[in-house]
Amino acid sequence: MVETGIPRLDKFLGDGIPAGKSMVYFNHPGVEGDVFGMQTLYHNLSKDISCVYITSSSNPGLMKDYFTEFGWSIRKFEDKLTIIDAYSSLVGDLSDEKYIVSDPENIENMNEIIIQVMKDVPKKSVIMVGSLSTIMDLCGEEKTLEAIKLWNKMTLMYDHVIIYNFTAWPYSKSTIHAIKDKIFNSVITVGGIAERVIFGQYFGVLKADWADHKAQSMLFRVLRPGGIKIYIPKILVTGPFDAGKSTFVHSLSTRAISVDRLGTTIALDHGHIDHKGFSADIFGTPGQERFDPIIKMISGEALGIFLVVDSTAPKDFVRAKQMLEITKGYGLPYVIIANKQDIPGAMSVDDIRSQFNIPEDVPIIPVIATESKGVFEAFELLVEKITGGA
Amino acid sequence: MDGYFLGLDKLDENIKGIRAGSNIMLLGPPMSGKETIINNIVYNGLKEGEAAVIVTTREPGENVLQWFEYNNLEIPLEHIGIVDCVTKTLGVPTGDTVNIKRASSPVDLTGIGVKISQFLEEFWMKKNLRKTRLCINSLSTMLMYSNIQTVFRFLHVFTGRVKAAGAIGVYLVEEGMHDDQAIATLKQLFDGVIEVKQENDEHFIRVVGMGLKPSPWYNYTIDGADLILIGGD
Numbered sequence A: 001m002v003e004t005g006i007p008r009l010d011k012f013l014g015d016g017i018p019a020g021k022s023m024v025y026f027n028h029p030g031v032e033g034d035v036f037g038m039q040t041l042y043h044n045l046s047k048d049i050s051c052v053y054i055t056s057s058s059n060p061g062l063m064k065d066y067f068t069e070f071g072w073s074i075r076k077f078e079d080k081l082t083i084i085d086a087y088s089s090l091v092g093d094l095s096d097e098k099y100i101v102s103d104p105e106n107i108e109n110m111n112e113i114i115i116q117v118m119k120d121v122p123k124k125s126v127i128m129v130g131s132l133s134t135i136m137d138l139c140g141e142e143k144t145l146e147a148i149k150l151w152n153k154m155t156l157m158y159d160h161v162i163i164y165n166f167t168a169w170p171y172s173k174s175t176i177h178a179i180k181d182k183i184f185n186s187v188i189t190v191g192g193i194a195e196r197v198i199f200g201q202y203f204g205v206l207k208a209d210w211a212d213h214k215a216q217s218m219l220f221r222v223l224r225p226g227g228i229k230i231y232i233p234k235i236l237v238t239g240p241f242d243a244g245k246s247t248f249v250h251s252l253s254t255r256a257i258s259v260d261r262l263g264t265t266i267a268l269d270h271g272h273i274d275h276k277g278f279s280a281d282i283f284g285t286p287g288q289e290r291f292d293p294i295i296k297m298i299s300g301e302a303l304g305i306f307l308v309v310d311s312t313a314p315k316d317f318v319r320a321k322q323m324l325e326i327t328k329g330y331g332l333p334y335v336i337i338a339n340k341q342d343i344p345g346a347m348s349v350d351d352i353r354s355q356f357n358i359p360e361d362v363p364i365i366p367v368i369a370t371e372s373k374g375v376f377e378a379f380e381l382l383v384e385k386i387t388g389g390a
Numbered sequence B: 001m002d003g004y005f006l007g008l009d010k011l012d013e014n015i016k017g018i019r020a021g022s023n024i025m026l027l028g029p030p031m032s033g034k035e036t037i038i039n040n041i042v043y044n045g046l047k048e049g050e051a052a053v054i055v056t057t058r059e060p061g062e063n064v065l066q067w068f069e070y071n072n073l074e075i076p077l078e079h080i081g082i083v084d085c086v087t088k089t090l091g092v093p094t095g096d097t098v099n100i101k102r103a104s105s106p107v108d109l110t111g112i113g114v115k116i117s118q119f120l121e122e123f124w125m126k127k128n129l130r131k132t133r134l135c136i137n138s139l140s141t142m143l144m145y146s147n148i149q150t151v152f153r154f155l156h157v158f159t160g161r162v163k164a165a166g167a168i169g170v171y172l173v174e175e176g177m178h179d180d181q182a183i184a185t186l187k188q189l190f191d192g193v194i195e196v197k198q199e200n201d202e203h204f205i206r207v208v209g210m211g212l213k214p215s216p217w218y219n220y221t222i223d224g225a226d227l228i229l230i231g232g233d
């Protein structure tokens, strides 16, 4: 299996792409879809897998620089990377590459070089077509579709995996149909959530003929450096007064602010976290009952909840359940944070579960928020639940 | 008021503003001051507190900013986004700045599109600016690298985005560089055309398609950064 290196995507695909298969990143114009292909390429290079990159819209040097924007220095892997330069001739530049398409507007010429390279590189290489839409723009839709079929067939013969970046400009209906439904083993859509402007980006598996995939979409962000991270716009942190919610938000976050007065939260806590391929905004509510209307206001559109309890204050657990109700937490994925485990007399996870009848499928994590102990485990678990990985 | 004014007095009076969401071609012969016209349109928007996204295919992003500086025109940098399609092709190793995002070449329409979208998002979502002028200078350069269908598809998407965002788009085209068929194809995407012509060393400008009938031709001269319209009525 060839991994895509995109968080969650490999899981959706059933651990990656089998040898011989083709995949296209079907990118809506204006979204950063090309980063998907780049991340996949870098991921495989760094695992010492032989890769081929066909560059059609920039020269090889610039293409390598572009990778470094994300912190991916592909120059380290020069011996593993074969570049097909299908750009330089187009603008009349000379090229130092071994494989040059001298007439990128001629699909026969493309075919010739690509097939030659597929034969020359070791079996089970990853072939990356940097910009399929550019090839299509230069060579025509029909001819390019025919060529893709040929490249996919050769990929199967040589046990490679071939991956395409494609920007879905308004090509003819039949071309779009062929790309979405017919000629690839797998299609990953990368789209934008647009109102007046594109304000969010998502990806999802549209097709993967080898896997029993779920039709689920993930929001993502592109970090420089870092690349594609799954983005979770809202995770809520709630729980009784003084349970340690603000402390929890701060211990988890790369940056955070709280609106507190005299040590108690009167409006909210907000933190942002980047951790292991995931990027999330977390919002902590106040705990005191007089703020219940605010808690309701903050809770809308949350995708998951941390319910923080003070393990030394079991009397507050009724209030905790009530808060879960106020936030409409039932129905959303949630994780219970059994905080203040460092204080003598703190109840254990098992005791909490049995005494308060917590269902087996609701995780309870022992945490010491003041020492950041257990907080990242809790985050990973909740994210698993939110993104359908668990 | 959700309309726009070009900031070219007599023309604006004649056409009574431009509807939000409009896309306009700026068509004229070489050396006729189109550059100054487009910069004036940008500057007039900025003066009104609007934002501007400028796609430059002919000179580096820095030069675009320098024009304003050189002419002593103060511009709010936080309202300006430049998509620079030139610098990287020159082989100069320069990164992005707050105002300038660099595409790898004029062929890289995917990259240009991403950067335009990012600026539109930034101005609308983060800076709460509700009016933006998108200027592409020029379509003619893009057409040197990509064929007409390719540029048409690109524009089809982005004229649509301009409409959705309630912005206006101004797209510069060099007259005489393309056949009539190409110009006619592109015109389908636009709501109107700002036409520039030259007769015996004199320059004229008018707007077609933004009102019931074309505006009169206005004689104009350029003084430094200023565009002065004379006559016409």
Ligand SMILES: Nc1nc2c(ncn2[C@@H]2O[C@H](COP(=O)(O)OP(=O)(O)OP(=O)(O)O)[C@@H](O)[C@H]2O)c(=O)[nH]1
Pocket (backbone or CB within 6 Å): A239, A240, A241, A242, A243, A244, A245, A246, A247, A248, A263, A264, A265, A266, A285, A286, A287, A288, A339, A340, A341, A342, A343, A367, A368, A369, A370, A371
């Ligand atoms: N010993 C110990 N103290 C903790 C822990 N977590 C939080 N605290 C302390 O508990 C007190 C309350 O913490 P906060 O984070 O302000 O609690 P909160 O839930 O935000 O409180 P409200 O906003 O007032 O509802 C503070 O004094 C913290 O230092 C922990 O894991 N161990």
Ligand SMILES: [Mg+2]
Pocket (backbone or CB within 6 Å): A245, A246, A247, A264, A265, A269, A284, A285, A286, A287
């Ligand atoms: Mg608090």
